[in-house]
Amino acid sequence: MIGGLSGIVLASVPLDVQVHDTYFVVAHFHYVLIGGALFPLAGAFYYWFPKWTGRMYAETMGQVSFWLLMIGFNLTFFPMHILGLHGMPRRVYTYQQGLGWGTLNATASIGAGIIALSILTTVINFLSSARSGALAGANPWGADTLDWSVTSPPPAYNFAYPPVVSGPNALWDAAPDQPVVVGLRSDVREVLITQVLDAQPSHREEIPGHSLAPFLLAVATTIGLIGAIFFAWFFPIGLGLVAPVMICWFWPRKVDVIDELVQEQQEILRGVTV
Amino acid sequence: MTTRVIDVSSFPEGTTDSRALIWWGNLGMMVIEGTMFAMVIATYLYLRTVNIDWPPSTVQPPVLFWPTLDLAVLILSAAPMLWADLAAKREEKWPIYIAFPIAVIAGLFVLFCRYRILTNLGYKWSDHAYGSVIWAIFGLHILHVIAATGECGLVFFYSAVWPMTKQKYLDTRCTAVYWYFVVITWLPFYFIVYIVPWMQRKGPPG
Numbered sequence: 001m002i003g004g005l006s007g008i009v010l011a012s013v014p015l016d017v018q019v020h021d022t023y024f025v026v027a028h029f030h031y032v033l034i035g036g037a038l039f040p041l042a043g044a045f046y047y048w049f050p051k052w053t054g055r056m057y058a059e060t061m062g063q064v065s066f067w068l069l070m071i072g073f074n075l076t077f078f079p080m081h082i083l084g085l086h087g088m089p090r091r092v093y094t095y096q097q098g099l100g101w102g103t104l105n106a107t108a109s110i111g112a113g114i115i116a117l118s119i120l121t122t123v124i125n126f127l128s129s130a131r132s133g134a135l136a137g138a139n140p141w142g143a144d145t146l147d148w149s150v151t152s153p154p155p156a157y158n159f160a161y162p163p164v165v166s167g168p169n170a171l172w173d174a175a176p177d178q179p180v181v182v183g184l185r186s187d188v189r190e191v192l193i194t195q196v197l198d199a200q201p202s203h204r205e206e207i208p209g210h211s212l213a214p215f216l217l218a219v220a221t222t223i224g225l226i227g228a229i230f231f232a233w234f235f236p237i238g239l240g241l242v243a244p245v246m247i248c249w250f251w252p253r254k255v256d257v258i259d260e261l262v263q264e265q266q267e268i269l270r271g272v273t274v
Numbered sequence: 275m276t277t278r279v280i281d282v283s284s285f286p287e288g289t290t291d292s293r294a295l296i297w298w299g300n301l302g303m304m305v306i307e308g309t310m311f312a313m314v315i316a317t318y319l320y321l322r323t324v325n326i327d328w329p330p331s332t333v334q335p336p337v338l339f340w341p342t343l344d345l346a347v348l349i350l351s352a353a354p355m356l357w358a359d360l361a362a363k364r365e366e367k368w369p370i371y372i373a374f375p376i377a378v379i380a381g382l383f384v385l386f387c388r389y390r391i392l393t394n395l396g397y398k399w400s401d402h403a404y405g406s407v408i409w410a411i412f413g414l415h416i417l418h419v420i421a422a423t424g425e426c427g428l429v430f431f432y433s434a435v436w437p438m439t440k441q442k443y444l445d446t447r448c449t450a451v452y453w454y455f456v457v458i459t460w461l462p463f464y465f466i467v468y469i470v471p472w473m474q475r476k477g478p479p480g
Contacts, residue, residue, distance in 0.1 A: 164280060183283030192282055204287045205295055252432055260439035263287045270284060
């Protein structure tokens with residue numbers, strides 16, 4: 001929020017003229033980035049750590065890490081607001097003695113050290129907890145989303161059967177005998193398509209299986225683009241390489257066509273209407 | 275203990291209408307490509323604002339015969355495509371066998387027109403900013419005509435040699451929708467390349 005407020009300050013033209021290219025800007029965008037991205041990212045690491053490793057992290061040490069980051073971050077970047085207002089330019093790594101910027105810069109350096117300490121404690125916490133933390137179980141937080149309904153860590157296939165969701169909070173709204181979806185084919189990769197608004201099942205759709213084509217396409221694109229840096233002729237050469245690969249990719253295979261025909265015959269026999 | 279289940283094995287596999295994933299994938303690709311077209315138009319308008327004479331005084335107003343024939347064929351080719359599209363939705367194959375070869379021939383004719391236009395343009399991409407942006411417009415759109423014609427031909431080929439399935443009908447419909455896209459995107463370009471130079475010439479003051 002502080003980062004947002006100092007953004008409004010910077011959006012005011014007379015003030016921006018004054019503090020443009022000073023440490024005020026550095027303070028502003030670090031408040032935006034660390035408050036808006038780094039803290040949520042760290043929070044997400046802690047939140048999904050049990051799902052990821054199957055074990056709980058050490059709670060006290062986690063709180064220590066949080067406060068170290070909170071204090072270190074403010075200690076590092078708050079003084080930069082003042083330094084910027086005092087006229088310290090950004091992107092210049094040094095300054096002359098006697099400008100009165102020394103104390104605040106030293107404070108910021110100490111803050112940076114505390115941030116490093118916070119990350120160090122987090123890494124130690126994660127490494128030791130991943131090995132010897134208490135077992136987390138499927139849903140240590142009592143959370144409502146589907147990721148917490150499978151074991152921690154989750155199996156490679158995620159869900160043995162697609163779960164059915166009955167409300168905005170998937171797990172909280174689930175009945176004790178919540179149904180699962182069956183009847184999707186297991187010999188091809190098949191997904192269930194639902195309607196957009198009321199999520200009623202609409203139809204089944206086969207999605208493509210393994211293919212070498214995407215890799216070959218990546219190779220062809222790489223040859224074309226790297227070559228084009230040096231010779232313009234690599235544009236048509238690249239196109240000439242990409243086009244056949246793409247055609248091979250979407251070209252129907254005999255086995256798939258036969259499979260589609262078999263499916264349609266079965267649908268006719270069952271009397272399915274689209 | 276028994277688990278309640280929702281059995282979806284009786285639901286149809288695949289559709290030919292806009293519920294299909296690939297139909298939306300096709301639409302998403304056209305949004306990306308459409309952004310490229312919009313960027314070329316923005317480039318043209320930007321260059322027009324920063325150049326004193328536009329088009330340059332050495333560029334004659336374009337002759338309209340071939341370009342207009344090209345435009346007419348392109349627009350008319352959308353009609354058989356629409357016919358095939360609607361037929362494919364009903365899973366009828368004969369309109370596709372008739373419309374797709376017509377569209378391929380129309381596409382090849384459009385490419386022939388573009389070849390004639392470019393060889394008689396009178397300036398190269400390296401001559402001035404106007405030449406650069408006009409050649410960029412042609413290059414971008416010709417690439418799309420080639421892609422659409424090629425796709426049309428290939429889809430027709432495998433629709434003809436293999437039995438039609440829902441997947442093939444869906445491929446047909448996506449090809450048709452892409453064809454509309456190629457036709458519609460040429461309209462603003464035709465206006466920019468052929469109408470604007472006749473409407474108003476921006477020249478140095480006096």
